[in-house]
Amino acid sequence: MGKNTTGLRSQSSSTSNFNTVSASQKLMDSMAIAIDNMIEEIKKPVDSEINGSARKAELQSIKQTAIDCKELIVERQKLEQMVKELRENGQIEEQKDYSGGFAERFSK
Numbered sequence: 001m002g003k004n005t006t007g008l009r010s011q012s013s014s015t016s017n018f019n020t021v022s023a024s025q026k027l028m029d030s031m032a033i034a035i036d037n038m039i040e041e042i043k044k045p046v047d048s049e050i051n052g053s054a055r056k057a058e059l060q061s062i063k064q065t066a067i068d069c070k071e072l073i074v075e076r077q078k079l080e081q082m083v084k085e086l087r088e089n090g091q092i093e094e095q096k097d098y099s100g101g102f103a104e105r106f107s108k
Contacts, residue, residue, distance in 0.1 A: 024083045031076040038069040 042065055046058050 021083055021086050024079055024086075028076055028079055028083070031072055031079070035069055035072055035076070038065050038072070042066055042069070 042062055046055065046062070050058060
């Protein structure tokens with residue numbers, strides 16, 4: 001059986017249909033909620049009564065939450081692009097490797 005790029009499994013392989021686009025949309029919705037929750041957590045002020053290592057740990061936690069949030073935003077954007085490609089083309093395009101540099105990006 002060939003690779004199915006639309007995200008639908010055949011009835012013989014599964015009793016229930018799985019749709020990549022709808023599952024991805026649900027995941028993007030959940031990611032948006034998680035991002036909002038992280039942003040709200042970052043907005044909370046640091047307790048002014050804590051000092052020393054406890055304060056440093058609290059600030060490090062806020063920083064880590066911000067980094068995690070940024071990564072989640074990037075992953076959500078990639079997922080959004082994948083869904084767009086699936087809807088337009090019925091398949092996911094291979095990602096281009098631009099790691100070579102500026103000139104290589106435009107030579108392809």
